[in-house]
Amino acid sequence: MGVNSMRTSSTSMVRWVSGLLLCFVPMVCLYLSAWSSYAPFIYLGLLPALVALERGMRVAAATAVVTPISVFLGLVVSGSAWISAVFVAAICVGVAWSYTKGWQGAATYIASQGALAAIAAPGARLTDSAPNSLASAAVVTGFVLVGGAWVVLMGILLLDDLPHKDHERPADEDLRRFTIMLICLVFFGTLAAKLWLPGGHAWWVVLTILVVLQPGIAGTSRRTFHRVLGTVAGGLVAAVLVNIIGINSVTTAIGVCVAVLSGIAYLKAPYWVFAALLTAALMCLSFTPETVMHGYAERAGFTLLAAAATVLVLKVSDMALRPVEKIENR
Template sequence: MTAESPSPAARRTGVPLLVVMALLVVAPMIALSASPLHANGSLWYLGMLPALMGLFTHRRLALAASVLTPSLMGIALLLRDIPLLGAIFMAAVAVGTGLAAARGWHLMAAFAGPLVAYALIGNLFVTLPSGTVAADASIVSGLTAMAYVAGGGLWTSLVGAFVVRTVGVKPPRAVAGHTARHFAAALGILIGITAFICMQWLDPASWWIILTFFVVVQPYYADSTRRVLERVGGTLAGALIAVIIVGLLHGFPTVITVIAFVLTIGAAYANLKLPYWVFAMLLTPAVVLQTSGSTRDLLFSVGERTLYTLIGAAAAVAVMWAGHRYLSRRAARSTGAVADSR
């Protein structure tokens, strides 16, 4: 069973009820961001992303994402100081994402994968009664971080289903099995190697390179090359939006949290209905605002993440071009061999 167009009954509920339900989805995150546990509002938000994408297919997929994402993030936290194992683990997550395309589940997986990279490479923090600490500081901090991510996903899966059903969007389409396997191999090699480089030599913000791979590399070559250009343009525009938002509202963190959620909903809709650059332009400030830590460091953070996005886009272009050329030559040789046999 997949997501379908809204029924007449759903349409009759009207805009007011839709707004109320959307507010219910975001209410826990707003409450957290306005409390002494404000750092955990970002964790809740991150947990919402894969679940929201899963809802475009089915609530069961969203619920699965709500459990799978924090579990993978927990494993990643344990591997932060072991680059080789961390890289192998990220490669496995990437291969799983590629194979999921055969079921049309790769949209959800492509949002879970970057969060795993964030836990493995980035600076992930959680607020405990004793204060805000790194998520990998102890077993308690790791489990607490996982619990908030899971809470955001489960809440979104249960409450957000009504919103998605009412809006009515088509689920992502599945791809052919052989295409999914090629996609999985390319993504696994690309992300595995990059994860090792990031863990061994680069700073924590380099997880944005892997995020770029997950959202740019697609099952079909033509889609990927178009996305690279749109990703760069959308990221630059989104970075500018983030700077403007913080410049105007730096003293109102709760308002910034609400804006981040609104941008995320807009990005989710754009990912299925509008050109990809719109999606990138909306999601970039949403994620930056929720993962940059102190707003004092936002300008540096925006510049650094934009740089890593450009690096990721360039690397993706090089690998996809090489892979496409290899497959094209192999197909040409096979065609020539068949012609000669006749």
């Protein structure tokens, strides 16, 4: 590589890192303001659009629009467990289809934000309305839209030539099996989170299913290991930090910094690193020293539960289909 090429590569890397850091400016500004409680809503829109940058600006722009729609609809239907389950399962049809285009990263996080809205139903303090009211849903959706739109703007200005990851299209048979299992697991996972599992953290059951289930056993097993490792390790480190530091403003600042690093890690680091940083960020931002260990136990427990259920269903379905495949191949 020549000197000019090395300089060009170094300049591009500095610009990319600067652009990725600037994507988080609205979230950081909100955390430093009197409106700090709305910063997580910015992140709901920011993360899917950031993930979508790996597939190009058009995908990122579409993601920035679809994510707030998903959140709005999730909030509106959140009052009914059955409708919520149908809604989240319906989104998963889009997730499965996205694998044919290589857009599954963005689609998965669009679905996860819609699932969060449907299950945990975060509300807006600007209104006195219930979280599933049109007024509250509109306020939350507005912040989500700002987060995604800001990422697209930074993408246009600084990240339009960001290197893209290669994605292989799954075999049709694997994709059909994946679609059926994803819809069923998410449907029953949402029902369980709404009807039987305690608290809004039960959303992690559906989130785990969405991010670990892949077309094929090998991919699912690998992603499950990475997700469990990242969640358990990252959550534990965050829980210890929150307990030792004991000052909410300091742990919140750490959480914001780690959230920024998680966005960069998704594009540049192994998946378990991203999972660890994302979990640590959410733990630092969500809990106090009095609540952090209980919150960690819930999140780690729900992640392990969903991961085990996903792998079990996948292996059972594989064992059941083997005799059929042998007959067809004769």
